[in-house]
Amino acid sequence: MAYPQTTKTILTAADISRTVDRIAHQILEKTEGARDAVLLGIPTRGFPLARRLAGRIATFEDVSIPVGVLDVTLYRDDLRMRAARAIGKTQIPPAGIDGRLVILVDDVLFSGRTVRAALDALGDLGRPRAVQLAVLVDRGHRELPIRADYVGKNIPTSLSESVRVRLSETDGADEVQLYPGTDTSAAPATGAAERRVVA
Amino acid sequence: MIAHLLSAADLDAATATLVLDTAGEMAGVADREVKKLPTLRGRTVVNLFYEDSTRTRTSFEVAAKRLSADVINFSAKGSSVSKGESLKDTALTLQAMGADAVVIRHEASGAPHRLARWIDGSVINAGDGTHEHPTQALLDAYTMRSRLGRLAGLHVVIVGDVLHSRVARSNVHLLHTLGAKVTLVAPPTLLPVGVGSWPAAVSYDLDSALSGADVVMMLRVQRERLSGGGRDSFFPSDREYSRRYGLDDARLRRMPAHAIVMHPGPMNRGVEITAEVADSARSTIVEQVGNGVSVRMAVLYLMLGGL
Amino acid sequence: MTVAYLVRSVSILGGEPTDILVRGGVIAAIGALAGDALAGSDDESSETTEALEVVEVIDATGLVALPGLVDLHTHLREPGREDAETVLSGSRAAALGGYTAVCAMANTSPVADTAGVVEQVYRLGREAGLVDVQPIGAVTVGLAGEALAELGTMATSAAHVRIFSDDGHCVSDPQLMRRALEYVTAFDGVIAQHAEEPRLTAGAQMHEGEVSARLGLAGWPAVAEEAIIARDALLAGHVGARLHICHVSTAGSVEIIRWAKARGIRITAEVTPHHLLLTDELVAGDGGLTAYDPVFKVNPPLRTKADVEALRAALIDGVIDVVATDHAPHATEDKECEWAYARPGMLGLETALSVVADTCMGDGGSASGGLDWDGVADRMSRAPARIAGLADHGHDPAVGAPATFTLVDPAASRTIDATTLASKSRNTPYAGMGLPVRVVATFLRGVPTVLDGALVAAAPEVAA
Numbered sequence: 001m002a003y004p005q006t007t008k009t010i011l012t013a014a015d016i017s018r019t020v021d022r023i024a025h026q027i028l029e030k031t032e033g034a035r036d037a038v039l040l041g042i043p044t045r046g047f048p049l050a051r052r053l054a055g056r057i058a059t060f061e062d063v064s065i066p067v068g069v070l071d072v073t074l075y076r077d078d079l080r081m082r083a084a085r086a087i088g089k090t091q092i093p094p095a096g097i098d099g100r101l102v103i104l105v106d107d108v109l110f111s112g113r114t115v116r117a118a119l120d121a122l123g124d125l126g127r128p129r130a131v132q133l134a135v136l137v138d139r140g141h142r143e144l145p146i147r148a149d150y151v152g153k154n155i156p157t158s159l160s161e162s163v164r165v166r167l168s169e170t171d172g173a174d175e176v177q178l179y180p181g182t183d184t185s186a187a188p189a190t191g192a193a194e195r196r197v198v199a
Numbered sequence: 200m201i202a203h204l205l206s207a208a209d210l211d212a213a214t215a216t217l218v219l220d221t222a223g224e225m226a227g228v229a230d231r232e233v234k235k236l237p238t239l240r241g242r243t244v245v246n247l248f249y250e251d252s253t254r255t256r257t258s259f260e261v262a263a264k265r266l267s268a269d270v271i272n273f274s275a276k277g278s279s280v281s282k283g284e285s286l287k288d289t290a291l292t293l294q295a296m297g298a299d300a301v302v303i304r305h306e307a308s309g310a311p312h313r314l315a316r317w318i319d320g321s322v323i324n325a326g327d328g329t330h331e332h333p334t335q336a337l338l339d340a341y342t343m344r345s346r347l348g349r350l351a352g353l354h355v356v357i358v359g360d361v362l363h364s365r366v367a368r369s370n371v372h373l374l375h376t377l378g379a380k381v382t383l384v385a386p387p388t389l390l391p392v393g394v395g396s397w398p399a400a401v402s403y404d405l406d407s408a409l410s411g412a413d414v415v416m417m418l419r420v421q422r423e424r425l426s427g428g429g430r431d432s433f434f435p436s437d438r439e440y441s442r443r444y445g446l447d448d449a450r451l452r453r454m455p456a457h458a459i460v461m462h463p464g465p466m467n468r469g470v471e472i473t474a475e476v477a478d479s480a481r482s483t484i485v486e487q488v489g490n491g492v493s494v495r496m497a498v499l500y501l502m503l504g505g506l
Numbered sequence: 507m508t509v510a511y512l513v514r515s516v517s518i519l520g521g522e523p524t525d526i527l528v529r530g531g532v533i534a535a536i537g538a539l540a541g542d543a544l545a546g547s548d549d550e551s552s553e554t555t556e557a558l559e560v561v562e563v564i565d566a567t568g569l570v571a572l573p574g575l576v577d578l579h580t581h582l583r584e585p586g587r588e589d590a591e592t593v594l595s596g597s598r599a600a601a602l603g604g605y606t607a608v609c610a611m612a613n614t615s616p617v618a619d620t621a622g623v624v625e626q627v628y629r630l631g632r633e634a635g636l637v638d639v640q641p642i643g644a645v646t647v648g649l650a651g652e653a654l655a656e657l658g659t660m661a662t663s664a665a666h667v668r669i670f671s672d673d674g675h676c677v678s679d680p681q682l683m684r685r686a687l688e689y690v691t692a693f694d695g696v697i698a699q700h701a702e703e704p705r706l707t708a709g710a711q712m713h714e715g716e717v718s719a720r721l722g723l724a725g726w727p728a729v730a731e732e733a734i735i736a737r738d739a740l741l742a743g744h745v746g747a748r749l750h751i752c753h754v755s756t757a758g759s760v761e762i763i764r765w766a767k768a769r770g771i772r773i774t775a776e777v778t779p780h781h782l783l784l785t786d787e788l789v790a791g792d793g794g795l796t797a798y799d800p801v802f803k804v805n806p807p808l809r810t811k812a813d814v815e816a817l818r819a820a821l822i823d824g825v826i827d828v829v830a831t832d833h834a835p836h837a838t839e840d841k842e843c844e845w846a847y848a849r850p851g852m853l854g855l856e857t858a859l860s861v862v863a864d865t866c867m868g869d870g871g872s873a874s875g876g877l878d879w880d881g882v883a884d885r886m887s888r889a890p891a892r893i894a895g896l897a898d899h900g901h902d903p904a905v906g907a908p909a910t911f912t913l914v915d916p917a918a919s920r921t922i923d924a925t926t927l928a929s930k931s932r933n934t935p936y937a938g939m940g941l942p943v944r945v946v947a948t949f950l951r952g953v954p955t956v957l958d959g960a961l962v963a964a965a966p967e968v969a970a
Binding site: 203205206208209285286287305306307308309310312313315316327328329330331365368391392393394396397431 | 708711714715716717718719720721722723724725727791793794795797798839842843844845846847
Binding site: 071074075079080081082083084085086087088089090120124125126 | 200217220221224225227231232233235236237238500501502503504505506
């Protein structure tokens with residue numbers, strides 16, 4: 001499989017919408033109705049995704065699942081490698097997590113370290129009955145034994161590439177891009193030469 | 200992030216705001232069952248308190264422990280500090296122990312600055328003589344922001360012994376940095392020569408300053424030193440001080456309805472503030488203490504949590 | 507065997523280069539001396555074995571000769587604090603700074619308030635043999651400000667005391683100061699006052715002003731100095747006595763001294779080199795690790811730029827008569843600590859001339875135009891010698907005058923390194939600073955104490 005040399009769009013807005021719908025159905029199926037579930041999004045983009053999932057689930061089966069946000073900055077294992085980072089918001093729904101099924105939601109699953117930090121954070125907040133993971137994109141290269149229960153799209157990538165997820169809530173539009181380079185500070189704008197990668 | 204926190208003037212607006220925002224998130228830890236974050240695990244924080252202060256010392260201790268740091272307390276009594284060991288020798292000991300941060304309270308202005316020359320770790324000033332108390336100013340600003348929703352444009356009136364107050368100096372710096380307006384109210388004998396160059400208005404009359412105030416911060420009066428000193432007194436008597444500069448119910452009613460009353464503690468009930476005012480709903484004195492832990496957690500995290 | 511010295515091509519007080527012959531403790535000849543004058547006077551034959559003379563030639567091209575500098579205000583710390591300085595180490599520092607006489611302040615331990623202690627200090631100075639050490643006697647017993655010390659006995663002792671000072675402390679009681687001023691007129695003595703009203707400076711740490719307000723350090727207001735100077739000038743005028751003011755540090759003090767002199771009051775005043783250059787902003791440093799460095803703690807404190815400029819102008823126009831170093835050595839532990847616990851004082855002997863040259867000469871930062879070498883000679887040698895009554899000092903190099911002079915290189919500059927100073931202590935505020943002018947040689951009554959910028963290893967016996 002040839003890896004792309006220029007920026008390309010992996011998922012369009014329409015693709016993302018369908019993918020979210022599919023994950024919502026999968027959650028309902030796997031949890032047999034999601035009665036005791038809690039969706040916790042990992043900032044930044046995991047939270048809007050979690051809200052979208054809750055919205056689709058409510059549409060499909062009239063079930064209202066609580067949504068919260070779990071910032072994992074203080075539990076990261078790479079804190080000492082850079083200057084101290086600003087902390088994001090953490091908000092656990094009033095019903096809490098004890099004895100419930102927590103579904104962590106994130107945009108990209110990569111090394112697995114963020115999820116590991118989220119599991120540690122959950123441990124200090126309470127004791128869920130079980131924890132599952134939903135991600136929009138799995139780009140491989142796991143460094144820890146972590147796997148997702150629900151995956152929007154598997155995208156094979158090289159370590160010299162980056163995946164960028166844009167959502168209308170945070171970035172003004174829906175799109176998932178793959179581009180060369182490891183600079184994740186600003187994704188290049190998709191220009192003329194777009195090539196869709198067919199999985 | 201800055202390497203040392205010696206003065207509130209070390210913080211620019213962006214950094215100060217980052218501290219306050221971080222403190223907001225840290226505040227959530229106090230409500231959890233496991234009041235612990237792993238962030239400073241393996242870091243050593245030393246409390247070097249040459250002046251007795253249970254309140255500030257325990258605040259820093261709780262803050263450090265909630266972040267999983269190891270805390271060592273050097274207090275004035277019963278240690279080599281009280282046996283006359285020099286600050287420099289104490290610094291070398293701390294250096295050898297691998298202290299990542301030293302929180303120092305000392306009666307001599309400038310002691311934290313000297314300490315910072317002799318250790319590699321970060322120095323946090325917890326009050327040096329009559330110079331500054333930066334984390335107090337941060338928790339005061341945090342309290343104002345929580346209660347009133349903003350800092351920019353607030354009118355803060357600070358009343359009392361400005362001359363000897365490290366709390367006043369730090370607050371003047373920080374509030375100015377964050378866009379608030381400060382008025383200092385005191386008798387002329389308790390204002391430093393040179394206060395004219397500070398970014399604050401000055402008044403000798405408390406009553407006229409109250410009507411436009413969003414925050415009234417009362418400073419502690421040191422009675423033994425100030426009115427009981429015979430030829431060295433700064434004002435005639437406690438009674439005259441209370442009359443002219445004390446905050447009582449009548450003055451409280453003259454303040455705008457939304458205005459809050461603050462005090463860094465400990466209070467002299469009946470001198471600079473009456474019991475009724477101190478215990479009223481508009482007083483933030485109790486929550487200032489809780490906010491102190493969150494703010495100190497934020498400072499420790501930002502200074503030690505990264506590189 | 508005797509040694510004579512031929513100083514070649516030297517500029518006396520900045521004049522045209524000429525030669526100086528030093529022989530027998532005096533200046534034997536001045537002029538173009540290559541060759542001829544070396545043969546000696548008419549009745550000496552070069553073949554006589556009695557007087558075998560060696561002539562050492564010193565190439566002084568580009569150097570300026572000044573009368574040996576005289577310091578009215580030095581702390582030699584011996585007896586009592588020999589860990590900080592001794593009469594010997596202080597003498598070394600003085601000679602390297604171009605000094606040939608220093609007046610040693612009385613705040614030793616024990617205090618120099620008796621003939622016994624002043625004679626001890628005098629003797630130590632003679633044993634060191636590098637500069638003439640003139641002891642200063644205390645005004646009051648134990649410097650306590652309560653009872654007059656035996657001023658007359660100290661005056662007639664072998665130490666021949668003429669200047670009396672409680673420096674370190676102010677003689678604050680007006681009645682006592684009046685009595686002291688009157689009493690010493692009997693033997694042409696002078697009281698040197700450390701002007702500091704103690705009730706206004708209790709607990710003071712630095713100059714009272716904007717910087718002290720910002721740094722949270724108790725202030726030492728200028729008025730505490732000015733009020734005492736005004737009072738003592740009026741007292742001196744009233745009783746017809748001489749008065750000397752130590753380490754003047756404020757613009758206001760300058761005006762009071764100017765007023766007093768205009769009224770004919772016999773007042774003289776000194777300024778330290780550090781008050782001609784440094785300000786209170788140095789205490790604030792950069793606000794971080796350089797702040798509160800006790801090397802800048804001194805009494806009277808460093809003040810504002812306006813004060814520095816007034817003091818320079820006053821020294822240049824003569825309202826301030828002399829430069830006096832207030833050389834105050836302190837052991838490391840007394841300076842490497844919290845500001846409030848540090849002892850006040852700065853070294854000064856080895857850097858004084860450089861600082862004066864840097865701040866007050868030519869167009870060195872003063873509207874009054876600045877001092878020339880003649881002016882420097884007056885402020886640092888002639889006037890202090892006169893005030894102290896030291897007849898052997900303050901003489902410009904001239905035929906027949908005592909060969910007590912210093913040779914300096916006006917074009918040289920050096921970076922001050924605290925570790926290479928001759929003083930036992932390290933508390934110089936100029937560490938790392940570049941300063942102009944270097945002392946190359948110092949002669950005391952015809953014997954070199956410093957040659958080539960270094961102490962002469964075994965200083966031969968100095969003639970009385």
